[in-house]
Amino acid sequence: MDYSRRKFLAGLGATTMFATAGVAGTSVIQTLVIDGKRYGMIHDETLCIGCEACVDACRETNNVPEGVSRLEIIRSEPRGEFPNADYQFFRKSCQHCEDAPCVNVCPTGASFIDKKTGIVDVHADRCVGCMYCIAACPYKVRYIDPVTKSADKCNFCRDTNLAKGQLPACVQSCPQQALVFGDLNDPNSEIVKTLQQKTIYRYKKHLGTKPKMFRVPDLKGEIEL
C-alpha cells in the first residue's frame, strides 16, 4: 500500500493531511523528503562525448530487450566546420519528476514514487498496459516492454545496481564522469556539491514536473530568434 499513500501525499490528499499536521503550505518537495533519500542525477553535457557506453551498460545490467531503451543520447547537428566541428549531446531518459505526470494518471497505482528514494518506478505486475502514463510523460521516455507487456523506463537501477549498493550502471560506465548520481537530501553528496558549483538547467521545468535530472548546458552563446 505504500505507493497509494505516496500518491495520496502528492495528490489532493496532501492539503487535508498536512493541514491537520499543522504544516499547511509546505511544498511537495518537502513532503517527499520525509522518508529519507531523494535521488537525482546530473548529466554534464560539456563532458559528454556521445560514446553511448551508458546505453549499453544499462541494457546489460537491467536486461532491457532489443527494440526499446531506458536511455538515449541524442546528438545535435554538427556545430562549426570540419575538422573543428563538434556536437551537443542530450540525455533522454526518465527525469524522476517529483510531481510525476505518469504517476498522477495511472489508474491502478502501478506507476509510483518510491518513498524511500524518491525514485519513480513501475510495478510490472500491477500494470495493465493502458499506456496512459506513456501519453502523460512530457519527456517521452516510457515504453511498453515487449517481454513483460508492462510500461517501463529508467528506475535509477533501483532493483539492480542500487539494490546491491552500487552506482547506476550508466554512471559506472561513463568514461568521462559526465554522470553524477546521488542523494539530493545529503548536503555533502557529490551531486549537491556539483549542483552548487555548476550552471544547470532542467528540461521542460515549466510544466511543473519538478524533474530530478539536472543538466550542465553545453551551449556556446547562440541565440536564435
Added chain:
Amino acid sequence: MMESLQQALHFDSLVWHWPIAIYLFVLGISSGAMCLALFIKWKLPSAEKAAKNPLIKAAAILVPSMVIFGLVILVFDLTKPLHFWKVIVYQFANPTSVMGRGVTLFIVYQITTFAWIALVFRKELETLLARFMPWAMKILGILWLWDLIAKVERQLEFVIAILAVLLGVYTGFLLSALNSYPLLNQPVLPLLFLASGLSSGIAATILLATTFFSANAKTSGMTLSHRLEQPIVWSELALLIILIIGMNFGGEMDKVSIDAAISGGFWAGVFWVGVMGIGILLPLMMNQITSIKVKHSNAFILSSAVLTLVGVMSLRMFILYAGQMTPA
C-alpha cells in the same frame, strides 16, 4: 497521398490510436442518449407512454450497449487484456487518476441506468420474466426490488442525469489531463466533448428509433430532440472557436500545436471538412434552408443524424491525433 496518410496515422509522439477515439465516441453517445431519454420522459404525460416511446426505447438500448462496447474496446486495447480486472480491483489505488475515476463512474452509471431501464420497461420485463423464467420472479424477490426503485424514481433520475453529464465530461478530461500535449491540455475540452457527446447521442437515438422502432417526425419527443440539437451545435461551434482563439493567445507550444493541427495536412482536412463542414455547418445550413415539409421527411431526419455522427467521430479522431502530433 498514401504516404501522407501513413504519416498522419503513424508518428513518433502518437501513443493512443484510433480505438481510443471510438471509445470516446461511443461513451459520448451513451451520455447523450441518456440525457435525451430523461428529457423526453420528463416531458411525457405518463410513465406508461415512456415505455412505448420509440426514442426512449432506442436510448434504452444505446445507453448500456455503448458503454459495454466502449469497455470492450478499452480492454482489447490494453497491452495486457487479461489483466483488465486489476483496473477494477485497484481502481482506488490512485484517487486522482482520471481513468480510475472513469472506471468508478462506469460501474455506478451502468448499475443506475440498468435500474432505470428496468423501471421504465417494468411491464414488458415482467411479462418476459413470467413467460420464460417464472421461478425467477419468486426466488429473487425481483418484484420487491422493483417497488423499491419505483419509490426513488425521481432521485434516481436526478442522479443519472448527473452521472450522464459526468460521463460526457469524462471523455474530455481523460485527454485534457495530459499536459504533455498542448492541444489536449485545454480546459474547454471536457465541455466540447460533453456538447458533441450530446449531439451524437441525440443523433444516434433518432437514427435507431427511426430505423428500428418506426419513429417519425410526429413521434412525441422528436420535436424536442430537434429543438435541443440546435443550441448544442451552436455551442460546439462556439467552443471550437474559443479553443482556436484561446490557443493562439497562449504560449509558444499552444500556438505551434493549434497551427499544426488546423492549418495544413491531413488532420486539418478532417477538421475543416469533417468536423466543421459535415458535422456543424451543413446540418445548421440544412436546417435553415429547407421547408418544414422536407424537415419532417424521414430522409431528412436520417441524413442529418448521419451527418452529425460523422462530424462527431471526426472531432474525436481529429482531437486525438492532431493533439498528439505536437508534444509540449
